[in-house]
Amino acid sequence: MTEANASLAEAPEEEKVKINRQEFLNLAWLASLGFLVLEVSGVTVLFAYPRFKEGEFGGIFTFGKVTDLPEKGSGPANIPKVKLWLSHTDEGVIGLYKVCPHLGCLYGWSDQDGKFICPCHGSQYELDGDYIQGPAPRSLDRFALQIVDGETGEILADNSTTDFGPISLNNFPENAIVQIDTGNRTEGANHD
Ligand code: FES
Structure with missing residues (x-):
């Protein structure tokens, strides 16, 4: 295989690594956003529900x-x-x-x-x-x-x-x- 052919064969592999890193960063960002949304929703639900049940002290x-x-x-x-x-x-x-x-x-x-x-x-x-x-x-x-x-x-x-x-x-x-x-x-x- 000539030098030119060898560099052509390697090029797609480098490209593949770059895309995977980008995908990883995107996924990490999306996961952080998802956790944040879940956390905020959880707190909202906790506040929306009464703190004390009927029949218990405080209710x-x-x-x-x-x-x-x-x-x-x-x-x-x-x-x-x-x-x-x-x-x-x-x-x-x-x-x-x-x-x-x-x-x-x-x-x-x-x-x-x-x-x-x-x-x-x-x-x-x-x-x-x-x-x-x-x-x-x-x-x-x-x-x-x-x-x-x-x-x-x-x-x-x-x-x-x-x-x-x-x-x-x-x-x-x-x-x-x-x-x-x-x-x-x-x-x-x-x-x-
Ligand atoms: S008289 Fe009731 S706690 Fe002192």
């Missing part, structure tokens, strides 16, 4: 029918799963956050004393969460609460317009349901 908790609530003035319903005390006072039903506003202990209800008492430093609160005494700076925190029609889901009462205060239970149908939004709460009032 909407369905207690049950209004007829399942404790008798007016009796001890509150204890629902530890969602850090909730559900009290039925003379003014109506109210949802209380189970964490003491002093230093974060879990306070409890005393049937004997008829009030909430914190075991850590002795702060005490009424059935509706109002501060009685102790080092706590304020009354108990309250959750947003709704009464909804058990069949249609229509909202019959909502305490978010009344500072999360008690909802009076007069005039609701028997199938009305109590729902608490444990992701939406307000601080109790400070005392002097």
